[in-house]
Amino acid sequence: MNQLNLDHATASAVFNKNEPRVDWHDETLWFVRAKRDRAAALIPEWEDLREAASQIKNHVLSNMHDLLVQFEENARKNGIHVHWAANADEHNDIVLGIIQKTGANRMVKSKSMLTEECHMNNFLTSHGIEVIDSDLGERIVQMRKEPPSHIVLPAIHLTRADVGETFHEHLGTEKGATDPQYLTEAARQHLRDTFLTRKVALTGVNFAIAETGGFVVCTNEGNADMGAHLADVHIAAMGFEKIIPRAEHLGVFLRLLARSATGQPITAFSSHFHKPRPGQEMHLIIVDNGRSRQLGRTEFRNSLKCIRCAACMNTCPVYRRSGGHSYHSAVAGPIGSILAPNLDMKLNADLPFASTLCGSCSNVCPVKIDIHDQLYKWRQVLMREGYGTTGKGAAMKAMATVLESPRLYRMAGKIGRGVLRFSPAVAENRFNPWFNQREMPAPPSESFRDWYVKNKKS
Amino acid sequence: MTSREQILANVKANQPALHPLPEQFRFTSVFPDIVQQFMDILAFVGGKAERVSDYEAIKKHIQEYYPGMTNVATTIPELASLADTTLAVTDPHDLASLNLAIIEGQLAVAENGAIWLDERQLPQRVTPMITQYLAIVIRESTLVPNMHDAYQRITVNTTGFGTFLSGPSKTADIEQSLVIGAHGARSLIVYMLP
Numbered sequence: 001m002n003q004l005n006l007d008h009a010t011a012s013a014v015f016n017k018n019e020p021r022v023d024w025h026d027e028t029l030w031f032v033r034a035k036r037d038r039a040a041a042l043i044p045e046w047e048d049l050r051e052a053a054s055q056i057k058n059h060v061l062s063n064m065h066d067l068l069v070q071f072e073e074n075a076r077k078n079g080i081h082v083h084w085a086a087n088a089d090e091h092n093d094i095v096l097g098i099i100q101k102t103g104a105n106r107m108v109k110s111k112s113m114l115t116e117e118c119h120m121n122n123f124l125t126s127h128g129i130e131v132i133d134s135d136l137g138e139r140i141v142q143m144r145k146e147p148p149s150h151i152v153l154p155a156i157h158l159t160r161a162d163v164g165e166t167f168h169e170h171l172g173t174e175k176g177a178t179d180p181q182y183l184t185e186a187a188r189q190h191l192r193d194t195f196l197t198r199k200v201a202l203t204g205v206n207f208a209i210a211e212t213g214g215f216v217v218c219t220n221e222g223n224a225d226m227g228a229h230l231a232d233v234h235i236a237a238m239g240f241e242k243i244i245p246r247a248e249h250l251g252v253f254l255r256l257l258a259r260s261a262t263g264q265p266i267t268a269f270s271s272h273f274h275k276p277r278p279g280q281e282m283h284l285i286i287v288d289n290g291r292s293r294q295l296g297r298t299e300f301r302n303s304l305k306c307i308r309c310a311a312c313m314n315t316c317p318v319y320r321r322s323g324g325h326s327y328h329s330a331v332a333g334p335i336g337s338i339l340a341p342n343l344d345m346k347l348n349a350d351l352p353f354a355s356t357l358c359g360s361c362s363n364v365c366p367v368k369i370d371i372h373d374q375l376y377k378w379r380q381v382l383m384r385e386g387y388g389t390t391g392k393g394a395a396m397k398a399m400a401t402v403l404e405s406p407r408l409y410r411m412a413g414k415i416g417r418g419v420l421r422f423s424p425a426v427a428e429n430r431f432n433p434w435f436n437q438r439e440m441p442a443p444p445s446e447s448f449r450d451w452y453v454k455n456k457k458s
Numbered sequence: 459m460t461s462r463e464q465i466l467a468n469v470k471a472n473q474p475a476l477h478p479l480p481e482q483f484r485f486t487s488v489f490p491d492i493v494q495q496f497m498d499i500l501a502f503v504g505g506k507a508e509r510v511s512d513y514e515a516i517k518k519h520i521q522e523y524y525p526g527m528t529n530v531a532t533t534i535p536e537l538a539s540l541a542d543t544t545l546a547v548t549d550p551h552d553l554a555s556l557n558l559a560i561i562e563g564q565l566a567v568a569e570n571g572a573i574w575l576d577e578r579q580l581p582q583r584v585t586p587m588i589t590q591y592l593a594i595v596i597r598e599s600t601l602v603p604n605m606h607d608a609y610q611r612i613t614v615n616t617t618g619f620g621t622f623l624s625g626p627s628k629t630a631d632i633e634q635s636l637v638i639g640a641h642g643a644r645s646l647i648v649y650m651l652p
């Protein structure tokens with residue numbers, strides 16, 4: 001079953017058919033969120049750190065042109081070949097060109113959401129290049145011919161039994177094996193052989209330092225390093241927003257990134273690449289693919305501050321209960337729902353609506369992106385541009401009228417509570433996607449306002 | 459127009475008015491006992507710390523901890539007697555059978571257990587990942603409280619590569635259960651010399 005061709009609400013409905021599994025998914029991600037909270041609480045200056053990160057990124061957005069030029073110049077001096085790709089196709093062509101020049105027909109790759117965004121694996125495969133993803137989670141979903149469902153935990157939608165099945169089929173592990181230690185060991189052996197035999201390795205980039213012309217790649221598994229340090233040719237691909245001015249700014253970002261992502265104090269490896277090792281070739285591809293357009297959208301440019309920690313996904317009540325695949329986009333969850341409409345407004349018009357606008361995402365975001373506000377603003381843009389569904393259009397218009405008038409709002413509340421109490425079927429119907437897989441709560445007998453007026457001591 | 463020119467022109471046209479860098483982006487961390495803090499965090503990230511008085515103590519510990527281990531290499535002259543192979547290879551693939559690498563760390567960070575290594579400690583960049591087991595020797599005097607302090611002390615581009623290594627390699631990609639020893643070393647011992 002392919003959830004990727006469905007809109008978010010429909011795909012979520014598919015995901016929600018298996019209730020125990022949804023509960024498990026929800027709890028697993030909440031567990032990660034709780035670890036983030038514990039890590040953040042250990043840093044007294046946490047909020048100041050977030051503010052600093054946000055300000056540094058605001059500076060980066062406003063000084064992007066000069067920083068990119070500076071970075072390129074310094075990277076070239078370091079002996080790195082710098083390429084520029086205006087869009088996904090150009091990125092993919094550059095990668096293919098580099099691989100073909102080496103005469104290789106296979107490559108090992110560490111996690112890079114950018115290459116997912118560019119659909120690079122499919123492209124390379126169609127040109128006869130075998131690509132092996134080396135991050136364990138990514139390797140698992142690659143074997144299953146699925147995209148990652150989460151940017152930090154690509155296989156978070158799968159149980160150990162699922163992984164056991166997949167490895168039994170592809171790696172010949174024992175049937176029915178579910179021990180993560182055993183399964184990880186099998187993957188380690190398989191991928192070690194891959195690392196030792198590939199001449200070309202591709203990695204993502206977490207941060208690129210303008211001042212020094214180097215870049216930083218963070219992993220826990222050590223897979224980016226294993227690939228890059230053993231290959232003759234290292235290709236690194238980055239969206240241009242990964243740039244930061246100076247190395248000392250990494251102090252801020254590396255303190256925030258892993259704590260926000262998984263609650264670890266830092267990833268096991270934070271590797272700083274400045275020059276190819278003797279005899280090695282190093283390429284860096286700077287990709288736009290809609291980013292300069294987003295930079296020009298006053299309301300949405302802040303989304304380019306993202307450091308891809310996934311905290312907004314782990315905390316999101318909609319993501320946790322609908323799964324990453326329901327977002328049909330390389331980056332899922334709240335931030336993905338802001339980035340995707342910039343790439344294709346029509347195709348991704350449903351995503352900004354896949355949110356309760358509760359604001360939890362904005363509260364955890366380490367670079368203080370106003371995520372839920374941007375989701376709200378996208379809804380307005382999409383409706384204005386005519387990308388809303390008819391049902392949503394009428395409902396939103398009614399909602400806007402009601403919200404604009406305090407009197408109508410109070411009346412609507414009264415009617416609503418009455419309707420829910422006496423005729424819940426009005427809300428619990430299949431035309432209301434918010435009701436699917438949910439029971440409506442018992443409506444309160446009085447509104448907060450009524451209660452407040454009654455209880456207020458004047 | 460090349461893509462480079464096009465991208466840069468679009469960026470220039472679309473970027474907002476200059477926003478200054480913040481003045482406050484370095485913070486101080488205070489730990490009652492910085493050595494203890496480092497040791498606790500290292501344990502939390504799956505590593506193990508041993509306070510030792512001298513190189514002889516390290517030798518003794520390694521011999522007891524990894525009895526009969528072969529394919530051992532070190533860059534530390536004082537520990538040369540433990541080694542039966544070398545890290546000074548020109549092709550990194552030659553390290554594929556390495557069991558234990560014993561290297562020096564340049565600086566260690568108390569808040570997260572990270573140790574900075576660059577090519578002065580790593581004759582081959584892949585050493586701390588390709589080895590099955592890893593031991594790093596640090597001086598307690600190189601401990602700094604946090605990452606801001608670390609970046610004040612190091613220069614990231616003195617050599618072509620450097621890494622902050624915190625604990626052994628790990629993954630939680632199978633149902634969020636932690637497994638130590640993903641693609642890099644399966645264990646990390648840090649020896650702390652005064």
Ligand code: SF4
Nearest residue numbers: 306307309310312365
């Ligand atoms: S938007 Fe913020 S919370 Fe979400 S992934 Fe990006 S940096 Fe993390």
